[in-house]
Amino acid sequence: MQEDEIRNRIKEIIANVAGLDPTKIGDHATLRDDLNLDSLSLLEIGVDVDFAFKLNLPDERYKEVQSLDSMVELVQGRLAEPRSEAV
């Protein structure tokens, strides 16, 4: 999957949880500060991203994600791995 496609899909998910227009989410937006998301919303985003891309990652990996950029990286990295189980 192309990075643009990944980024746009993640933006949609974040936008849905944050109640925003996806076009309003800057490419380098930080989740807590720029987008004002609390822990419950961040958890929801992690759940929705994992489901959307079928990543099968534990919650802890998503807790480390602070920004849209790092979420894109996480997804790209996971999709590139040869897979049998969750890390």
Next chain:
Amino acid sequence: MSRNPVVVTGIGVVTPVGTGRDEFWDNLLAGRSGFAPVSSFDTSAHTVHLGAEVRGFQGADQVRNLDASRLGRASQLAIAAAHQALADAGLDSSAGLADPGRAGVSMGTTSGEPLEVERFDDFFLASDLAGMGTEFIVRYPCHVIAANVAAELGFEGSATMIPAACAAGNYAIAHAVDLLSAGRADLMLAGGADAFSRITYTGFARLGAIAPVTCQPFDRNRKGMIPGEGAGMVVLEPLARALARGARIYAEVAGYGLSCDAHHMTAAHPEGAGAARAMERALEVSGLNADEVSYISAHGTGTPTNDRLETIAVKRVFGDAARRVPISSVKSMLGHTMGAASAIEAAVCALAVHCDRIPGTMNLEEPDPECDLDYVPNAARELPVRVAMNNAYAFGGNNASLILRKCEM
């Protein structure tokens, strides 16, 4: 003392560590655990598997007057506890009520009868709604729990349901006390009930709030709560009536305090402000100073956040006295019985006041520097309990503190 003091004269409990006052209290004092692998539904797709269920509960056997097949599990738990409480108060239904119009039921719950929604969903997903039957609307709405108890007992005064989540028991008892003080009732049965369900379990698991091995309130390595179920009911009546009929009085309800964080749905205020306000109000209304409290029954779920914030709140209210007041969490044994929790814990406070003993906080292996108060680690304790405070905090930011004290009559 208030102009119209209200006292606790009966206790009934159906819990993961015992049914009936004696078994329950003995097990609590002995530190028995109610935790076991969940049996009522399949947790193999979950990452956690422990629960505090009420095992072997034969609901139908407990219901005398209503048709048990039309009652959900929470209603059956509540009815069982209600009959026990009345019998404990020497007011068995067979004796008849002097004036049913002056007797009422006030209850709390977190989820009501979630098993009924689960049943609906099972049929829905199987594309077989036609097979569902007609009883969903009779069994599910949470008010039916209070209505079923009142109908079972023949009470005609009121049947109120206050679903204030995990603080609901305290809210229900507070409402009952108000009705009695205002002279709108002479006898109230108050408490809470909740049934174990995959909905509740999955939700808390999804929040990462369930402990994988055990519940260790205030312990440095605590990992969360253990969901449970149960019912706790107390009989409340005006002191004058209790004395007139020679009732055994456990304790007086000295007062209560309620507050709302208005901060976050699932996380408490970071400075414990709401919890502190509820405690302060309760003390104020009761005419007590913080240093007069002999024992605090904590909300103490065992989650890292709750226990830390609760400690902060207690320190805010109690100041130096915070280090001297023993605090224990029976959720270390019962798990979190949701809407029943603060009602069961109110019963614990009534017993503590009556017996001058308090249960310990079990599984407290390594103290947490941030939770540095006396949490009565690992063993029950004997001491004079003149005043007991029961704290409960809920989703939605609902906070409630109830104070019970020795009846000095």
Next chain:
Amino acid sequence: MANPRRVVITGAGLLSPLGDSPEALHAALLAGRSALGPITLFPTTGLRCTQAGEIPAFDAQALLGDRNFRPLDRISRLVAAAAGKALAASGWRPEMLRQTEVGLVLGTMFCGVHTIAEFDRRNLTRGPSYASPLDFANTVINAAAGQTAIWHDLRGVNSTIAGGAASGVQALAYAVDLLRSGRLDAVLAGGADELCFETFYGFYRAGRLCGSAADGEASGAEVPVPFDARRNGFALAEGAALLMLEEAESAARRGATVLGEIHGHGGAFDPSRGEDGGRAARAVARAIGAALADAGIAADRVGAVSAAADGGVLLDRHEAAGLESVFSGCRALPVTAVKSMLGEPLGASGPLQVIDLLETMRDGALPGIRGLEELDPVFPRAVLATSPEARSVDFSSAPFAVVDAVGFDGQCAALVLGPAGPAMVGHGDGGGGGGGSR
């Protein structure tokens, strides 16, 4: 008691199928408009009943402001929106809420049962690791009250009361007691329930809806006609309605507009849950009698009654019998049943009835019972006067009004409304301190 604290109403906010302001609601009811129409929120394919009172699509952003309301489910949005309107109508600005703790008491039968079911279904279809955390927060029955408190900074006592169709009146009664006790000086109180497939289908299968008997068997027309001999059930509806209740002196000190006063409340329970008509009627009578006693007024001081009757076959009859016994000394006391137009909005019903009755006390116009043609033979015609059309009511010698609620499972509750000012017991010139200032 010396100087008992009195409870006045200083504003109201609502979303309903018949309008989103007290004026619009009242105008619609006077005009005899029906809220009922084909359901759009969910499919009704294969069901004999297809009508309900839906709130027209509302712009949550416009009503709630610029913040992220995604964490709120639909019922929470409805309640938060109604609360915002009530706060604005009663003149409570955000800076005032920062200074003063205002409470919230919400009556609801189901709150977010739709959210609960969706949460469960998602768990079952996707697995527990993909259950929705945001939805879980809304599965507790006090979620709408909690979300609304967060949204509007309501840090006073926050409570949810569940009593079926009586929830809203019970919530108002609970709030009155909070104010009388001195715990608070201001409380938003009312009720809400949303239309969803789960509850609609549940009532449908049980045969409670007009137009269908149990399990979708044929019945009468899909029209709710309270007190009518042909009635065969109610039509489900939704709504959210909150009133700002304040301690009278504190409201006067801040120069609040006073719409009226809640003079008394009462409640009772029928252990037969409607199966024993005599007991059921007595419970209705006891609730109303207790409210009158609490208000300190005799039955003949009541100028109008807004009944709970919704077309339910048994409940309407029990209520009529209960009203007859309370008001037996009256002649032609005007009674309306607005659920003939509104449908049955469950937790919102009592508060919507109160809001409409306040309008009636202001303009003297009482809505009729839409579609009423053939009164049930047991209806006490001499004591209570009904009309299919709106008509005028003279409150001059009977300035009070009663709203009563009859739950599906035995709960009965009632309120006595009136102009602001201490009520006088028995006969005499109107209730003391004059009408509300508008």
